[in-house]
Amino acid sequence: MVGGTTPGDETRSRVRGAIPHGGPGLRVAIVGAGPAGFFAAAALLKEGAQVDLYERLPAPFGLVRYGVAPDHQKIKRVASAFDKIARSPGLRYFGNVEVGRDVGLEELRAHYDQVLVTIGAASDRRLGVPGEDLAGSVSAVSVVGWYNGHPDFPSAPPLDGRRAVVVGLGNVALDVARVLIRHPRELEPTDIDDDALLALRRSKVREVVLLGRRGPVEAAFDLGELQDLTRLVGVEVGVDAAPGELEAALTGAELDSATAAKVAFIAGLPRADALTGRRRVLLRFLASPRELRGDAEGRVRQLEIEHNELQGPPGAARARGTGRTSTLAADLVIRAIGYRAVPLPELPFDAARAVVPNEGGRVLRDDGEVEPGLYVAGWIKRGPTGLIGTNKGCALQTVQAMLEDAARGSFVREGGPGAIDELLAARGVRVVDYDDWLRIDAAELEAGRARGRARVKTRSTEELLEWLETPPRTSQRAAR
Ligand SMILES: Cc1cc2nc3c(=O)[nH]c(=O)nc-3n(C[C@H](O)[C@H](O)[C@H](O)COP(=O)(O)OP(=O)(O)OC[C@H]3O[C@@H](n4cnc5c(N)ncnc54)[C@H](O)[C@@H]3O)c2cc1C
Structure with a gap:
């Protein structure tokens, strides 16, 4: 699905120019809902930016959910801090959307002022x-x-x-x-x-x-x-x-x-x-x-x-x-x-070091020049080392660069706010939004309570998507 024409072209408005204070009005896509993505989202939201958070799996939190050992439940509790960030009014969660498969990186860039990639290191x-x-x-x-x-x-x-x-x-x-x-x-x-x-x-x-x-x-x-x-x-x-x-x-x-x-x-x-x-x-x-x-x-x-x-x-x-x-x-x-990052189509990659070449989070092209509006944080930026908290300083460094660049007006955006939703819908991508995730979360916790366990996870994405279609859509957000 990468490449090709973008549905919603007719709705595009071309926006160019300086944002007065870097943050307010800035529209950012973050790719990867792990610790680096969430730490960066929190910092951007604080500055008044609008953040869309893309995650290839239905469930957020990256290695906090899928890496940290199950007998380290205390560490997994950091997810509740990320949950608070996800509930912020300026953030939209796009779960079950894989960048590079469901939408191309360049397509994404056309819809946002800046794109921050925090996809971690998925291989070994x-x-x-x-x-x-x-x-x-x-x-x-x-x-x-x-x-x-x-x-x-x-x-x-x-x-x-x-x-x-x-x-x-x-x-x-x-x-x-x-x-x-x-x-x-x-x-x-x-x-x-x-x-x-x-x-x-x-x-x-x-x-x-x-x-x-x-x-x-x-x-x-x-x-x-x-x-x-x-x-x-x-x-x-x-x-x-x-x-x-x-x-x-x-x-x-x-x-x-x-x-x-x-x-x-x-x-x-x-x-x-x-x-x-x-x-x-x-x-x-x-x-x-x-x-x-x-x-x-x-x-x-x-x-x-x-x-x-x-x-x-x-x-x-x-x-x-x-x-x-x-x-x-x-x-x-x-x-x-050791873990090892895998390249994302359309993103520069240093195969020897298995990271995206960057300068303080600004992505560098093959010719060593900064690629405007494209950033990295977390394991894909610095390699697969460090604890969850290490990603906070790493993300803040990148966000600082993003805000400086935005204040200088170095961004180009083509799509209007709804265009990306239309594009994904036209491709038949079943986006798992944050209300969907909250329903999954509540069901997992409930199944856990019934059996004296912290939670009972559903592994299969297909099963999760099917399950989302069946129960009544009562909004967990409204219920909280
Ligand atoms: C086995 C293991 C145990 C660990 N235990 C601890 C611990 O006990 N305590 C501690 O402090 N730290 C621990 N860590 C370290 C911690 O998990 C990492 O520092 C942290 O998760 C790295 O954050 P990240 O956001 O860079 O990557 P990740 O957590 O990997 O998040 C990346 C996210 O990007 C998503 N993604 C990938 N590709 C795409 C794509 N193309 N499109 C959209 N989304 C995509 C992934 O699905 C994932 O959700 C552990 C790490 C491992 C591997």
């Missing part, structure tokens, strides 16, 4: 080793999406074997390990996807090995996340290291207090051979996967790893293969070595 980084595509070798992106009920990831990872290996030592790796190993009874009160909960009840996984290419000093996870893992009922956490290996990795290290505390905690964990419990997590440092090997059915069963040594100053040290290898049995291999 690959290991790049033989056997990576065997059955049972999956990405953390897909596992996280699966247990959080994301419509793109309906398939369960195979949980019929005893040992899962998670490659990576960041917070996402720890999230995945925790959800796989903790007793499913403890996940029941959360908003974990129903099918995922059932599959985890039946899961045979009893050991998760977390594999890091570097040492404890360089491990990216936060100490708090590791401590949470050690507090799980019926789960033991230990370190799988050869005698002297950890000590050698720490020699001569001068560490900041946070890293020192993390390293001391790791050093105090029991060694693998001292563990006796039925469920366990093992941290294994200084090892990189070199090959995944499968059985006759093409299912992963073994990982060949190369042992590494560190080169360079602690914290910034690089892992260098020693040539020494060994094998590790694995019934499931999950790569958790």
Whole structure:
């Protein structure tokens, strides 16, 4: 549907020129209703701008709904702050509209003074080793999406074997390990996807090995996340290291207090051979996967790893293969070595860094010049790192640039306010507006209450759209 003529051309009014104070009267489209999109929307609304928020899924909130682990319900509560923003009179929510599929970026730009892209990073980084595509070798992106009920990831990872290996030592790796190993009874009160909960009840996984290419000093996870893992009922956490290996990795290290505390905690964990419990997590440092090997059915069963040594100053040290290898049995291999942004048609993309080239949020063209009226914020701007709150400063920097540009009058708008709605309607796009979302939200919460769970999600977009057509359309907004 990208490209082509724009229905509603006849209704277009061409508006050009300066907006007196940057904010009031400014019409902005934000693409992506995750944290970056909401933080930016709040800042723009405060300045009197009109914001239309486009989201490819019916449900808003991005990784707050579909990334943050279900047993981190407190963190998910940030969604209530985003909900308040969404209810502002100056904001319209266009859920179930994928930019690049239902409407082109250039088409959108023709209808707004400015377009801000906050689409996050939807894909994963690959290991790049033989056997990576065997059955049972999956990405953390897909596992996280699966247990959080994301419509793109309906398939369960195979949980019929005893040992899962998670490659990576960041917070996402720890999230995945925790959800796989903790007793499913403890996940029941959360908003974990129903099918995922059932599959985890039946899961045979009893050991998760977390594999890091570097040492404890360089491990990216936060100490708090590791401590949470050690507090799980019926789960033991230990370190799988050869005698002297950890000590050698720490020699001569001068560490900041946070890293020192993390390293001391790791050093105090029991060694693998001292563990006796039925469920366990093992941290294994200084090892990189070199090959995944499968059985006759093409299912992963073994990982060949190369042992590494560190080169360079602690914290910034690089892992260098020693040539020494060994094998590790694995019934499931999950790569958790980072998310990766995917390009959006008609938007410049730096494939090497997997971000949109930008200067403080202003999108840069291939020739290095600023593309007027086009901006980025969040993970698509700076890469897939940082907590939810990190996106606030990032979004504010971009909004500052947008307001400065608007005050200078560098914008062009062609479509009138209703033209974009007409365009989507003419294409048969079923826009999920915020009242629709509030009905879905209320139904999910109600289903959760009935079963002692935080909420019960519906994964399938088709089912949600069908459901929206059936019950009476009483407005949740009017009811509140
Ligand atoms: C597994 C995981 C766990 C995390 N846990 C925590 C945690 O516990 N605490 C914490 O503070 N942070 C956590 N984070 C980090 C936090 O989620 C991110 O910092 C934040 O979500 C990034 O915000 P964003 O808006 O850039 O991207 P996203 O949250 O990814 O939002 C992007 C939105 O854009 C939409 N979109 C994409 N393409 C299009 C398109 N073409 N058209 C329209 N819409 C589109 C997507 O559907 C999505 O809703 C976690 C991240 C991950 C991956």
